[in-house]
Amino acid sequence: MAATSATLDTVAALAGVSRQTVSNALHHPDRLKAATRDRVLDAVRRSGYRPSLPARQLATRRAHAIAVRADPQQDGISGLVLDTFFHGLAEAGHDNGLRVVLYPAQATQEEEVALVDDLLHSRAADAVVLTATSATDERPTYLAATGQTFCAFGRPWGHADAPHDWVDVDGAAGTTLAVNHALERGCRRIAFLGWPDDGATGADRRRGWAEALDAAGVPGPRREDAAVNFAEGAEAAARRLLDLPAGERPDAIVCVSDTLAFGAHRAAATSPAAGDPPLVIGFDATPVARALGLPSVAQPIREAAHACLDLLVPRLAGEDPPARGVLLAPSLALPSH
Amino acid sequence: MAATSATLDTVAALAGVSRQTVSNALHHPDRLKAATRDRVLDAVRRSGYRPSLPARQLATRRAHAIAVRADPQQDGISGLVLDTFFHGLAEAGHDNGLRVVLYPAQATQEEEVALVDDLLHSRAADAVVLTATSATDERPTYLAATGQTFCAFGRPWGHADAPHDWVDVDGAAGTTLAVNHALERGCRRIAFLGWPDDGATGADRRRGWAEALDAAGVPGPRREDAAVNFAEGAEAAARRLLDLPAGERPDAIVCVSDTLAFGAHRAAATSPAAGDPPLVIGFDATPVARALGLPSVAQPIREAAHACLDLLVPRLAGEDPPARGVLLAPSLALPSH
DNA sequence: ACTAGGGTTTTGAGCGCTCAAATTCGAGCG
DNA sequence: CGCTCGAATTTGAGCGCTCAAAACCCTAGT
Numbered sequence: 001m002a003a004t005s006a007t008l009d010t011v012a013a014l015a016g017v018s019r020q021t022v023s024n025a026l027h028h029p030d031r032l033k034a035a036t037r038d039r040v041l042d043a044v045r046r047s048g049y050r051p052s053l054p055a056r057q058l059a060t061r062r063a064h065a066i067a068v069r070a071d072p073q074q075d076g077i078s079g080l081v082l083d084t085f086f087h088g089l090a091e092a093g094h095d096n097g098l099r100v101v102l103y104p105a106q107a108t109q110e111e112e113v114a115l116v117d118d119l120l121h122s123r124a125a126d127a128v129v130l131t132a133t134s135a136t137d138e139r140p141t142y143l144a145a146t147g148q149t150f151c152a153f154g155r156p157w158g159h160a161d162a163p164h165d166w167v168d169v170d171g172a173a174g175t176t177l178a179v180n181h182a183l184e185r186g187c188r189r190i191a192f193l194g195w196p197d198d199g200a201t202g203a204d205r206r207r208g209w210a211e212a213l214d215a216a217g218v219p220g221p222r223r224e225d226a227a228v229n230f231a232e233g234a235e236a237a238a239r240r241l242l243d244l245p246a247g248e249r250p251d252a253i254v255c256v257s258d259t260l261a262f263g264a265h266r267a268a269a270t271s272p273a274a275g276d277p278p279l280v281i282g283f284d285a286t287p288v289a290r291a292l293g294l295p296s297v298a299q300p301i302r303e304a305a306h307a308c309l310d311l312l313v314p315r316l317a318g319e320d321p322p323a324r325g326v327l328l329a330p331s332l333a334l335p336s337h
Numbered sequence: 338m339a340a341t342s343a344t345l346d347t348v349a350a351l352a353g354v355s356r357q358t359v360s361n362a363l364h365h366p367d368r369l370k371a372a373t374r375d376r377v378l379d380a381v382r383r384s385g386y387r388p389s390l391p392a393r394q395l396a397t398r399r400a401h402a403i404a405v406r407a408d409p410q411q412d413g414i415s416g417l418v419l420d421t422f423f424h425g426l427a428e429a430g431h432d433n434g435l436r437v438v439l440y441p442a443q444a445t446q447e448e449e450v451a452l453v454d455d456l457l458h459s460r461a462a463d464a465v466v467l468t469a470t471s472a473t474d475e476r477p478t479y480l481a482a483t484g485q486t487f488c489a490f491g492r493p494w495g496h497a498d499a500p501h502d503w504v505d506v507d508g509a510a511g512t513t514l515a516v517n518h519a520l521e522r523g524c525r526r527i528a529f530l531g532w533p534d535d536g537a538t539g540a541d542r543r544r545g546w547a548e549a550l551d552a553a554g555v556p557g558p559r560r561e562d563a564a565v566n567f568a569e570g571a572e573a574a575a576r577r578l579l580d581l582p583a584g585e586r587p588d589a590i591v592c593v594s595d596t597l598a599f600g601a602h603r604a605a606a607t608s609p610a611a612g613d614p615p616l617v618i619g620f621d622a623t624p625v626a627r628a629l630g631l632p633s634v635a636q637p638i639r640e641a642a643h644a645c646l647d648l649l650v651p652r653l654a655g656e657d658p659p660a661r662g663v664l665l666a667p668s669l670a671l672p673s674h
Numbered sequence: 675a676c677t678a679g680g681g682t683t684t685t686g687a688g689c690g691c692t693c694a695a696a697t698t699c700g701a702g703c704g
Numbered sequence: 705c706g707c708t709c710g711a712a713t714t715t716g717a718g719c720g721c722t723c724a725a726a727a728c729c730c731t732a733g734t
Contacts (some may be wrong), residue, residue: 007720018684050458055720057391058689071428082420090407090441100439104427123386231628286627291568291599344690355714393691394720
């Protein structure tokens with residue numbers, strides 16, 4: 001309508017009240033007499049007023065935004081998880097009046113920390129959501145030390161009771177689900193196909209497998225093998241398992257990722273079949289697992305994003321959130337038919 | 338250092354100059370005498386000064402940010418494309434002093450347009466990058482009509498010479514690459530597996546296939562079939578092609594997506610092999626294609642993101658960008674071994 | 675009628691920056 | 705040696721909002 005967009009003063013003049021009254025009508029309607037409020041809100045409508053975010057940011061000294069890292073790329077079959085996380089964040093942020101700003105991943109941790117520091121100090125964001133955390137990650141330590149507000153997606157593996165907020169998915173619970181599913185399907189020799197490195201995430205998932213077998217009191221030797229997230233390697237590793245003598249040949253393979261499950265599936269399909277092909281179970285419920293018809297552990301990514309905001313929102317309001325860390329339970333995605 | 342963070346005035350006092358001189362040292366170093374500039378910059382360093390983004394936004398009436406939609410989810414095997422696009426945007430934005438803010442996809446186009454309108458008017462962003470555009474998309478029309486600054490990732494299919502900036506990947510060129518690769522490998526009966534709908538993107542890719550065959554002057558009947566982005570359907574469709582009599586059976590299948598390629602690959606593997614299995618070529622170069630060892634057309638997503646900014650940056654500066662639309666050439670990703 | 679007292683509304687003072695206009699400085703020239 | 709002119713720097717004003725405190729207005733109590 002107007003040549004230049006409406007401001008509080010414009011609306012105030014239109015409604016015959018003061019600037020502050022308009023602000024109150026918008027943010028503290030209870031402070032106003034009903035008649036005034038309605039009159040003002042009507043003026044707001046007629047003028048097409050839109051509050052200026054920058055002005056609000058400046059006055060309140062808050063960005064009303066959170067930052068999250070944009071990863072350059074995701075290897076392996078498990079992509080698209082981050083997409084979902086971003087959307088969840090944007091959605092939950094929107095519900096809380098927080099925008100989500102992306103920052104590009106940097107080559108080194110130092111650069112990244114500097115960039116985050118900058119975002120926070122220049123008031124482009126009030127808090128950061130850290131993704132892709134690992135045991136050797138310096139970022140949480142630094143951010144915590146400098147008193148920044150943040151929430152990590154990933155447990156503070158290295159530092160057991162690190163003093164910061166985090167959200168994670170219970171990997172062990174996921175593999176336990178997988179094992180129990182295999183048991184229900186009548187499998188008894190349930191092998192594990194993991195990652196060769198000793199990363200915390202992989203160890204956690206392996207533990208869930210081992211504990212589930214313990215709990216079920218399954219006898220017999222326990223087989224496992226490992227490969228990096230690469231289909232060929234996984235296929236070879238799975239084949240080693242399947243080439244075991246008939247009595248020891250696994251009838252199920254619980255995999256630490258869908259990439260490995262993909263490899264295992266190929267091995268199973270081409271293995272000199274002695275009876276039924278083994279049940280292969282993946283992790284991450286990617287479209288690949290779905291396409292192959294493999295069961296796969298599904299992480300509640302959207303919920304994780306919302307959980308991050310549930311921690312961050314009170315924190316930004318100066319209150320303590322209900323918990324320091326949130327551990328979410330995954331589910332098992334079964335093939336649709 | 339300081340209890341409250343440094344501002345221009347803090348630094349100015351420290352360096353014994355005025356506020357504006359500090360600002361100039363930062364943004365227009367040429368306006369200052371070298372000695373002054375150095376002295377000021379030193380003071381900036383010592384004070385740990387960080388410019389306040391909101392203050393700058395308010396004064397310049399620009400957000401120095403662009404908005405992009407966070408999709409709830411991507412169906413099919415082609416995920417991760419968006420991840421890469423986001424990262425490219427964040428990266429290119431960072432290089433141009435623009436932040437990237439995410440907005441959650443809305444249920445309806447009206448809601449989405451309203452949200453975008455809000456972002457732009459509240460000065461949370463100066464421009465929008467539209468993704469997932471289609472022929473029936475009202476968003477470009479509306480944004481153009483209201484004079485908003487934006488760039489679409491996807492050609493303005495419906496409206497041939499729509500008056501807005503866009504970036505897209507040349508799908509026809511991609512399938513042409515695929516056909517030529519198949520020809521080089523000695524294939525002569527090159528079929529096409531497309532989508533059943535008459536979407537512009539699918540039609541474009543199909544055209545590339547047809548034209549490449551024309552150009553090569555390949556004789557014989559031209560076979561094609563279609564399926565939605567779903568592995569089972571694709572497998573069935575591919576099987577129909579492969580069940581053709583020996584002389585007509587395709588020796589290569591160019592697919593409109595990796596999801597379809599995946600299905601075709603399965604059909605090829607189980608088909609009553611008459612000679613060599615057919616060459617299956619996918620589209621999008623997802624990890625699945627890589628894992629299966631299929632060639633696949635790779636879209637230059639990162640470049641597309643950068644191209645969007647190359648259009649938007651001049652536009653935001655009030656100049657005309659070098660071109661209205663940018664059509665990027667894809668490449669063919671061959672299996673690594 | 676007169677004044678507390680509460681609820682309602684307005685005023686004043688910035689938040690930290692950038693623009694434009696005004697001022698000061700310093701050399702070059704007659 | 706004063707004067708002009710351009711370069712270097714400063715000043716003033718304001719971007720549009722929120723906070724706190726002040727001013728206002730009414731109703732109830734005596």
